[in-house]
Amino acid sequence: MLSVSGIHKSFGGVLALAGASLDCAASEVVGLIGPNGAGKSTLVNAISGFLVPDQGMITLGGQPLQGRSPQEISAAGVARTFQNLRIFPDLTVRQNVEVALLRARRLNPDRAASLRTDDLLETFGLASRARETAGSLPYGTRRWMEIARAMATAPRILLLDEPAAGLNDEETERLHQVITLIRDRGDVGVVVIDHDLAFINNVCSRLFVMDQGRLIASGVPADVWRDPQVIEVYVGPGNRADTTEPIR
Amino acid sequence: MKQDLDTAPAGAVAAPLPWWGRALAGGALAALPVIVIGLIVLMVAPGWVQNLTAMALINLMIVVGLQIYSGNSGIVHLGHSAFVGLGAYGMAILTTPLVMKKLSIPNAPFGLAGVELHWLPGAALALLVVGVIAWISARVIARLSGIAATIVSLAFLMVIHSVFLHWPALFKGNQGFFGIPKLIGLPELLLAACAVILIARLFRESPGGLQLRASAQDQKAADAIGIDSRALRRHAWILSALVCGLAGILFAVFSGTISPRLFFFQQVMLTLAMLILGGMASVSGAVAGAVILSLVLELIRNIESGVTIGGVTTPALLGLSGVALGMVIVLCMALRPQGLLGHREADDFLEKWRVSRTPGRNDRRDENATR
Numbered sequence: 344m345l346s347v348s349g350i351h352k353s354f355g356g357v358l359a360l361a362g363a364s365l366d367c368a369a370s371e372v373v374g375l376i377g378p379n380g381a382g383k384s385t386l387v388n389a390i391s392g393f394l395v396p397d398q399g400m401i402t403l404g405g406q407p408l409q410g411r412s413p414q415e416i417s418a419a420g421v422a423r424t425f426q427n428l429r430i431f432p433d434l435t436v437r438q439n440v441e442v443a444l445l446r447a448r449r450l451n452p453d454r455a456a457s458l459r460t461d462d463l464l465e466t467f468g469l470a471s472r473a474r475e476t477a478g479s480l481p482y483g484t485r486r487w488m489e490i491a492r493a494m495a496t497a498p499r500i501l502l503l504d505e506p507a508a509g510l511n512d513e514e515t516e517r518l519h520q521v522i523t524l525i526r527d528r529g530d531v532g533v534v535v536i537d538h539d540l541a542f543i544n545n546v547c548s549r550l551f552v553m554d555q556g557r558l559i560a561s562g563v564p565a566d567v568w569r570d571p572q573v574i575e576v577y578v579g580p581g582n583r584a585d586t587t588e589p590i591r
Numbered sequence: 592m593k594q595d596l597d598t599a600p601a602g603a604v605a606a607p608l609p610w611w612g613r614a615l616a617g618g619a620l621a622a623l624p625v626i627v628i629g630l631i632v633l634m635v636a637p638g639w640v641q642n643l644t645a646m647a648l649i650n651l652m653i654v655v656g657l658q659i660y661s662g663n664s665g666i667v668h669l670g671h672s673a674f675v676g677l678g679a680y681g682m683a684i685l686t687t688p689l690v691m692k693k694l695s696i697p698n699a700p701f702g703l704a705g706v707e708l709h710w711l712p713g714a715a716l717a718l719l720v721v722g723v724i725a726w727i728s729a730r731v732i733a734r735l736s737g738i739a740a741t742i743v744s745l746a747f748l749m750v751i752h753s754v755f756l757h758w759p760a761l762f763k764g765n766q767g768f769f770g771i772p773k774l775i776g777l778p779e780l781l782l783a784a785c786a787v788i789l790i791a792r793l794f795r796e797s798p799g800g801l802q803l804r805a806s807a808q809d810q811k812a813a814d815a816i817g818i819d820s821r822a823l824r825r826h827a828w829i830l831s832a833l834v835c836g837l838a839g840i841l842f843a844v845f846s847g848t849i850s851p852r853l854f855f856f857q858q859v860m861l862t863l864a865m866l867i868l869g870g871m872a873s874v875s876g877a878v879a880g881a882v883i884l885s886l887v888l889e890l891i892r893n894i895e896s897g898v899t900i901g902g903v904t905t906p907a908l909l910g911l912s913g914v915a916l917g918m919v920i921v922l923c924m925a926l927r928p929q930g931l932l933g934h935r936e937a938d939d940f941l942e943k944w945r946v947s948r949t950p951g952r953n954d955r956r957d958e959n960a961t962r
């Protein structure tokens with residue numbers, strides 16, 4: 344459903360993306376991994392319209408997305424979260440989710456018809472905090488709220504940029520359950536970026552590995568982890584071992 | 592996708608009121624102190640106090656009008672007095688009796704020298720003019736955000752003020768435009784102020800208002816969920832202009848005389864200080880700021896002209912109210928930049944207080960914490 348190929352993007356002299364590719368079908372969970380600075384977030388920004396790629400093709404269900412505004416891409420069915428959490432701090436938890444649903448009911452009435460704010464709040468464990476101001480929530484809860492808000496746009500593709508960062512083991516397990524639940528709806532594809540490789544291996548049926556703006560390997564986890572280039576990047580010749588467990 | 596992922600008790604969220612219900616109930620609560628003060632003044636106060644109260648109500652309407660744009664978009668607006676002026680002059684030009692017009696604007700263009708409308712079509716047409724000018728200016732201003740939008744709003748004020756001053760055939764220039772029929776008093780202004788408070792609250796709680804507030808808090812997050820913040824800023828700008836225009840229309844038919852300087856910096860600063868004091872993110876804040884600062888400034892004006900306490904007369908302190916106004920802005924920015932009420936409405940405080948008194952609610956909190 345989502346198909347991304349040959350994306351190039353440079354910032355001044357820095358080539359952040361140099362031929363990045365990815366694809367994701369409905370009811371599939373794919374992982375996008377790679378060391379810090381590999382270009383994962385930049386690729387998410389390109390797909391969601393926050394930056395315009397210099398080259399390459401992005402299509403959703405056959406419709407080209409590149410060159411469209413973030414609003415149009417959201418309306419087309421791409422939802423995302425942000426690596427550095429972006430919430431509406433002065434709105435309540437409920438309003439944070441509802442505001443996305445209100446918009447979806449306008450832009451995508453068919454897809455949004457089955458969504459209810461209360462259900463989303465409950466699914467993401469937010470029901471009891473619905474009336475609290477979002478800015479007063481602890482970090483983990485904000486993450487749930489951001490994902491709930493993304494789901495409230497009734498997406499066809501959900502892009503999660505490091506959703507497990509800052510979550511404890513128990514919360515990561517819940518995240519796994521929630522992502523599985525979204526997949527089982529059958530009409531949403533999920534792209535997960537994360538540095539927690541155990542988590543990634545658990546939730547994703549296919550992986551895309553990036554390094555220095557390029558796709559270096561893709562496929563089912565078992566194959567990917569046997570790829571010499573991936574081994575080089577992740578456990579490589581000693582000096583790159585630091586990239587396996589990033590601090591972030 | 593309802594699932595038992597959450598261990599919190601079901602039904603923890605009581606079904607909330609629809610947005611318009613919340614807006615009307617909350618708006619009524621915010622208007623309550625205004626109604627009480629207004630009625631007391633109406634029943635017991637002497638004429639000069641009634642006049643002061645009437646002027647305070649007009650300022651309150653302007654502050655609430657300003658809140659509609661600034662409070663929801665998070666952008667400081669310095670041009671709102673231009674719309675007050677446009678409403679006032681529109682009403683003056685359209686409804687002043689022909690005999691008076693012969694004296695004041697005998698050479699008005701577009702045949703306006705020979706026009707004398709009944710107050711209702713006059714007011715409607717004046718509002719229409721305000722709306723059209725707001726619609727045109729919105730096309731420019733809504734593209735901008737942050738400080739750029741503020742600067743353009745200031746430029747807009749300068750342009751309109753300059754037109755008032757330098758087109759004497761229509762606006763009578765620097766001199767006052769007199770002879771406008773005095774049609775209303777305190778009761779009408781009180782009603783209008785309440786209506787305006789409800790309108791502002793309805794916009795704030797409406798789907799569009801909520802989306803605009805969200806985009807003001809995080810533009811990128813708003814973009815990512817498809818919010819069209821440009822269109823929403825445009826709507827807020829126009830509604831804000833209409834409310835300010837209405838305040839101007841009412842001012843014209845209350846005072847009977849208007850002049851360009853009334854709709855310039857002094858009014859901009861006064862109403863902005865009121866909004867900042869109360870807190871621009873809420874309608875209740877706008878109302879509170881307007882009420883409190885009106886009272887304080889009136890007190891200061893009395894001290895300004897010298898008071899006699901126990902036979903001792905204090906010297907006149909001219910300019911004290913200007914200093915006080917500046918101090919309010921400075922102190923507010925330093926001590927409580929979000930204003931007295933912050934982003935909360937009066938009913939949010941009531942709700943918070945009610946919840947904190949309800950036993951059982953706290954148990955649920957604990958349960959959550961240990962989950």
Ligand SMILES: Nc1ncnc2c1ncn2[C@@H]1O[C@H](COP(=O)(O)OP(=O)(O)OP(=O)(O)O)[C@@H](O)[C@H]1O
Binds near residue numbers: 354383
């Ligand atoms: N707006 C920008 N301007 C300039 N350089 C940028 C910009 N955004 C990203 N970059 C650069 O592009 C490269 C890729 O960054 P990106 O954030 O996409 O990496 P990432 O794979 O998401 O890393 P991490 O795992 O640390 O989040 C980095 O070298 C970064 O410095």
Ligand SMILES: [Mg+2]
Binds near residue numbers: 383
């Ligand atoms: Mg990143």
